Amino acid sequence: MNSISPFAPETEYQPLPVSGVRFATHSCGLKDSGGDDLLLVALPEGTAVAGVFTRSSTAAAPVDACRANLPLGVARALIVHSGNANAFTGKMGEAVVWETSAAIADIFGCSPRMVYSAATGIIGRSFSPEKIVSHLVDLAGRLDANGGAAAARTIMTTDTFPKSTSRKVATSQGNIVLTGLAKGAGMIAPDMATLLSFVFTDAKIAPTDLQRSLNVANQKSYSKISVDGDTSTNDTLLLFATGQSTAETLSGADLAVFTEALTDLLKELALLIVRDGEGITKFIKVDVNGARTDAEALSAARAIAGSPLVKTAIAGGHPNWGRIIMAVGKSGATVNKRNMSVNLGGIPVARSGDPVAHNRDEDLNAHMGGREIHIEVDLAAGTASDTVYTCDLTYGYVEINAFYKT
Amino acid sequence: MNSISPFAPETEYQPLPVSGVRFATHSCGLKDSGGDDLLLVALPEGTAVAGVFTRSSTAAAPVDACRANLPLGVARALIVHSGNANAFTGKMGEAVVWETSAAIADIFGCSPRMVYSAATGIIGRSFSPEKIVSHLVDLAGRLDANGGAAAARTIMTTDTFPKSTSRKVATSQGNIVLTGLAKGAGMIAPDMATLLSFVFTDAKIAPTDLQRSLNVANQKSYSKISVDGDTSTNDTLLLFATGQSTAETLSGADLAVFTEALTDLLKELALLIVRDGEGITKFIKVDVNGARTDAEALSAARAIAGSPLVKTAIAGGHPNWGRIIMAVGKSGATVNKRNMSVNLGGIPVARSGDPVAHNRDEDLNAHMGGREIHIEVDLAAGTASDTVYTCDLTYGYVEINAFYKT
Incomplete structure (x- = not known):
């Protein structure tokens, strides 16, 4: 029923025996x-x-x-x-x-x-x-x-x-x-x-x-x-x-x-x-830096990774980074709004509280069109950082969970 | 681009003028x-x-x-x-x-x-x-x-x-x-x-x-x-x-x-x-009763209303009420697991901690196939209650947010 994840290994791993098991x-x-x-x-x-x-x-x-x-x-x-x-x-x-x-x-x-x-x-x-x-x-x-x-x-x-x-x-x-x-x-x-x-x-x-x-x-x-x-x-x-x-x-x-x-x-x-996330088409790494505390770094990273609007934007391949700003905003993490920065695939899209008027649209679209997406956010509020991994939210997720009984 | 919500009023409302505005x-x-x-x-x-x-x-x-x-x-x-x-x-x-x-x-x-x-x-x-x-x-x-x-x-x-x-x-x-x-x-x-x-x-x-x-x-x-x-x-x-x-x-x-x-x-x-929720096909009312406190009633109702797995199940028309149990479980609300009950469209699917082996599958499927879904949960932990309204999570939501720029 479900097609195999594009991120599946080519061959099945054969785990090592463990003495006594x-x-x-x-x-x-x-x-x-x-x-x-x-x-x-x-x-x-x-x-x-x-x-x-x-x-x-x-x-x-x-x-x-x-x-x-x-x-x-x-x-x-x-x-x-x-x-x-x-x-x-x-x-x-x-x-x-x-x-x-x-x-x-x-x-x-x-x-x-x-x-x-x-x-x-x-x-x-x-x-x-x-x-x-x-x-x-x-x-x-x-x-x-x-x-x-x-x-x-x-x-x-x-x-x-x-x-x-x-x-x-x-x-x-x-x-x-x-x-x-x-x-x-x-x-x-x-x-x-x-x-x-x-x-x-x-x-x-x-x-x-x-x-x-x-x-x-x-x-x-x-x-x-x-x-x-x-x-x-x-x-x-x-x-x-x-x-x-x-x-x-x-x-x-x-x-x-x-x-x-x-x-x-x-x-x-x-x-x-x-x-192997349900319906995955893109693997997403979310790095949050510049947080006030470790807990706030994790909370901001989780808010980005958990946002349906961020995940659908990535499914569509759009560099719609405003939704990342939105997700950080709801996370409860301390943010220095005037100094916050965002990179997508290493390309700055927001710097020190301002959108970047960049000439790298092609690079940005190429990154967002790829299978591995990298989001980096600097909250400019401290020195703590954390990383969370997630996948996109796709038709496939809806299909698996709406139209098939698990 | 987006088709009009099935819940749109037939004619546009003409609001009353307010003196001075x-x-x-x-x-x-x-x-x-x-x-x-x-x-x-x-x-x-x-x-x-x-x-x-x-x-x-x-x-x-x-x-x-x-x-x-x-x-x-x-x-x-x-x-x-x-x-x-x-x-x-x-x-x-x-x-x-x-x-x-x-x-x-x-x-x-x-x-x-x-x-x-x-x-x-x-x-x-x-x-x-x-x-x-x-x-x-x-x-x-x-x-x-x-x-x-x-x-x-x-x-x-x-x-x-x-x-x-x-x-x-x-x-x-x-x-x-x-x-x-x-x-x-x-x-x-x-x-x-x-x-x-x-x-x-x-x-x-x-x-x-x-x-x-x-x-x-x-x-x-x-x-x-x-x-x-x-x-x-x-x-x-x-x-x-x-x-x-x-x-x-x-x-x-x-x-x-x-x-x-x-x-x-x-x-x-x-x-x-x-x-008019993005991609809506079903309107959902979530009633939580028997909560220990008002805050816990709201938190459980919000957890159900916010769960992508509950919302996709409803999009598919399935009475997959196990996902409601799951959502209550993650809400942090106090639950009396052995006495908790769930109704869908007024039909009991779980009673006092046990699944109901019911003979009303047809009624249940008719309710879940309809446009207005009613979830009632009794946490059996107190007397507080609350109600939250939401909609289902559909292909339409993904389409609007992935494939169109807003």
């Missing part, structure tokens, strides 16, 4: 397409876990369950289904999580509090726990360390391509691996700007350190992207550390190296999500 | 279409004025000037141009306001601080003050008490029909008249959800009372509508009271009657703006 997928009929929609991930004993979740007050049942499990800090399995978000499904929805977790705990011989759940898809449609539970024994029998690519495909909904990436990182304790999966497409907005993302590493890291790393990395990645300004009921970012590498427990400088690699990996996944 | 319009070449784009309104000596303006930090030069004039509380003229917002036009933009006000003050023999300015149209395009000043003497010679309908046409930009209405009101002091003009279409969001609106009355009211009435009426009208969540640099709502009616200065119960009539008039104009 095994995947199995299946179709249990939640996706209308009949494709795989059920993912089981097995994790070895001693796996530490960290998580970040949607701030929605109507969060889905799996999110509530993850939050309740997290203080224990230990995971043995992850169960994910796509096609149905299990959000606003009342008592039946809670039963899906409980019964699924209990069945997996039985199979793996662990506490149900070590089983993590996530879901994505349509909201408010109930289904019986049996729909998942009946497949679990079969799934547990087919676990495969090389199943990462299939896992990335299984969690897709309106995504037009699977998203995964890996990093090999050297620490003073030895080499470690990180592999991350993500799915996005729509309902993408800060805070917690992803639908689902799962990262696995064979590093040995204490749960509290793991959570601190994840918070830092999330702030610099998923919190800096936007597709449509809507926030999912299901946003879930989980990080599992199996401790199966030869490296000893990471701390100090090694932990910093890990956090940097994790940030880099999440940034790549976050940008893949934007590059 | 005279209009003249002209084309000075700011609108690409060549239509009238310059409006001069003359007001008699002793006219009181009140105003509400955009909260944008990149407000246009005319807004800054109105704000500066307002403490004086007295007006003799209003000059409005459309097609160019005179926003982010630097020193040249300020000169347009100063020189225009000075020239009108000369003609009318008043202080330039009694001349009010407003503008709407493209942002960041400079023009010379002469473009307006050269027409002022001619305009002043053609002032006409019956020019209200032409005035409403002149201030239009992407509006597909002119917006005006009048009220005749009986007070204990005698009858008074109110006539209001408005223009909207895009960049419509609270707070101060209009581009331009001007209200004239022949009542005699002290400036401080007038401002208090306007604040109340604005909160109940323009602050309750949304088209696209963007906020204009030029939003201006001005209320002029000429005091030329036979009624004495209004106070007490008469002032309350006036405030009620003003609220009713602004509500009608606000709904006309929504009914």
